[in-house]
Amino acid sequence: MTRPIIPTDGARAYPPRMSDFTKLFWDAVNKGVFRTTHCDDCDRSSFPPKPICPHCWSDRVSWTELSGRGRLYSATTVHAGPAVFAADLPYRVGIVDLDEGLRMATRVLDDTPLDQPVELVVLAYEDGPLYAARGIAGKAVKPTSEGS
Amino acid sequence: MYAGNVSILGGAALPVGKLQGLSEAGTQNLEHEVLASLIVEALADAGLEKEDVGSMIFTLPRPYTQQKYFATFMANYMRLPCDGLVMEVMGNGMTPALTFQVAVDQVRLGRTRVALALGINFETGTAAPEHMMSSMRATGDVDFHAPFGFTPISWYAMDAVRYIHEHNSSREDLAMVAVKNRRHAMDNPVAQFRKPMTLDDVLAQRPIVEPLGLFEVPGRGDGAVCLVVAQEDVAKGTGRPYVNIRGEGFYHEGAHQISEVPNDMIAFLAAQRAGAKAFADAGIGAADIDLAEVYAPCTIVEVLVAEALGLCPVGQGARQAASGETALGGRIPICTSGGLLSRGHPAYVTALYSYYELLEQLRGRGGARQVRNAELGLACTELGNYNAAMVHVLEAVA
Numbered sequence: 001m002t003r004p005i006i007p008t009d010g011a012r013a014y015p016p017r018m019s020d021f022t023k024l025f026w027d028a029v030n031k032g033v034f035r036t037t038h039c040d041d042c043d044r045s046s047f048p049p050k051p052i053c054p055h056c057w058s059d060r061v062s063w064t065e066l067s068g069r070g071r072l073y074s075a076t077t078v079h080a081g082p083a084v085f086a087a088d089l090p091y092r093v094g095i096v097d098l099d100e101g102l103r104m105a106t107r108v109l110d111d112t113p114l115d116q117p118v119e120l121v122v123l124a125y126e127d128g129p130l131y132a133a134r135g136i137a138g139k140a141v142k143p144t145s146e147g148s
Numbered sequence: 149m150y151a152g153n154v155s156i157l158g159g160a161a162l163p164v165g166k167l168q169g170l171s172e173a174g175t176q177n178l179e180h181e182v183l184a185s186l187i188v189e190a191l192a193d194a195g196l197e198k199e200d201v202g203s204m205i206f207t208l209p210r211p212y213t214q215q216k217y218f219a220t221f222m223a224n225y226m227r228l229p230c231d232g233l234v235m236e237v238m239g240n241g242m243t244p245a246l247t248f249q250v251a252v253d254q255v256r257l258g259r260t261r262v263a264l265a266l267g268i269n270f271e272t273g274t275a276a277p278e279h280m281m282s283s284m285r286a287t288g289d290v291d292f293h294a295p296f297g298f299t300p301i302s303w304y305a306m307d308a309v310r311y312i313h314e315h316n317s318s319r320e321d322l323a324m325v326a327v328k329n330r331r332h333a334m335d336n337p338v339a340q341f342r343k344p345m346t347l348d349d350v351l352a353q354r355p356i357v358e359p360l361g362l363f364e365v366p367g368r369g370d371g372a373v374c375l376v377v378a379q380e381d382v383a384k385g386t387g388r389p390y391v392n393i394r395g396e397g398f399y400h401e402g403a404h405q406i407s408e409v410p411n412d413m414i415a416f417l418a419a420q421r422a423g424a425k426a427f428a429d430a431g432i433g434a435a436d437i438d439l440a441e442v443y444a445p446c447t448i449v450e451v452l453v454a455e456a457l458g459l460c461p462v463g464q465g466a467r468q469a470a471s472g473e474t475a476l477g478g479r480i481p482i483c484t485s486g487g488l489l490s491r492g493h494p495a496y497v498t499a500l501y502s503y504y505e506l507l508e509q510l511r512g513r514g515g516a517r518q519v520r521n522a523e524l525g526l527a528c529t530e531l532g533n534y535n536a537a538m539v540h541v542l543e544a545v546a
Contacts, residue, residue, distance in 0.1 A: 012295060013295070013297070014294050014295045014297075015295060016290075016291035016292065016294075016295045017290070017291050018291075022291065046408060047408050048289065048291070048292045048408075054408075073310065073410070073413070074306035074307070074309045074310040074313075074413070075306060075309060076302050076305035076306050076308075076309060076357045076358050076359075077355070077357070077358040078297060078298075078299060078302050078357055079354070079355045079356055079357065079358070080276065080277075080280075080299070080356045080357070081277070081280065081297055081299055082277060082280035082281045082284050082297070082299065083277040083278055083280070083281050084281065085297040086277065088297060090355075091297055093296055093297055093298055093302055093306075094306070095306060095406055095413070097410045101409070101410065102408055102409075102410075103406050103407060103408055103409065103410045103411075104292075104406075104408070105288075105292070105293050105296065105298060105405070105406055106296050107296045107297065114309065114310070114313045115313075130295055130296070132296075
């Protein structure tokens, strides 16, 4: 399932590095597709994608497409951040449990409460892609206070 | 191999504070001078001589310390030949605990009879946003976490949000941990923050990582500690009170900040497992502990680790801080030093301050913050979001 791609001004503040292997992940993200590695031997998935299965250490892994949907496990709004993120402050980050049974961490674009459904979207910066989570309703509002 | 007990028989600690930077005269505190005076003080406290020391295990200084290869520089500065081991240890927030463990293990292996576990953490000359450019690379995946802006304490904040969600708790409940620990720190001469502080004071601070504000997260500080570790017969020979290491436990859950397989993040599995191992090693249970110094950079972390270690029932840790059960005079005093929030958190030496506090308490030298009849103390340290934990049970020997 292709995810929404949101054109985003400027360059990524702290761009991820890519190996020949993880480039395959980021190239797919760039086209709105989220995928990760699945082990042909133990039948378990992994995130981030890895050329060796962390569960059984087999190198027989294949790419599998992710739905890009899940639920927000936790989140916080950061008011004091590393120097390169100064222009983003405050910003919300969170932990998402994907429907496929994988946990990941990413930016959260709205004030979706815990345990509510979220979807991944692509942030298409001028220098390359990142991704983020937002409520299924997709309301892009500034986050309110956390834990209240 | 040495089959007997390993003891801590002396120590010295610098009051935590902001010690980096130039004076009006253009001078500054230099790490080796500060640490040298602590070494002399710690050995005098132990009742030992320079010639007794066979090993020096150092915490790795921060990258902001100009003098590189600090351990061998100090061996020269102190003119101390060693036939055991001289080295520096690194392991994020667990650095000082690993340093202590290496010193203990060297004594246990029989490579030396007396070892120093010591270190200095100077960092306040570098502003927080710059410092976080480095620390975010330690507490997260550089390619799959750091690009989104996670900071070290943002993970603890997400623990807090989850805890409040699951246990119907509140920021106010959690903040009582900071109030309690400030009361403890007021009587601790090496604590960084010693002014009285109310719950309203805590709640009034600007947000840092919601729901946590400035006084619910660690301030930055410089610090240094030297501990003297030895075979028990050396300790006995001094005729002074000392402390034995009665139990040890370590566990790494095989995850970095978060588990890719969804789990109960706030159960702090590593602290559960390391604590259980240390209790079994010591032949005791959590209820036997008289006081605990836990590595808790934020209010929520003290609550979660107290619950994981079995010092408080799950879901009750915050309320028990508020009701005084984990305060001095309560059922199980936690962080009598003031903890990371008030004693201070010079990260690469923080756990050494924990052992130092237990050493003082178990020798009856806690002053106004003394835990009465303290016989068994627990220290717990961690790295990441408690992805790994190391627990020591220390016992007073009169």
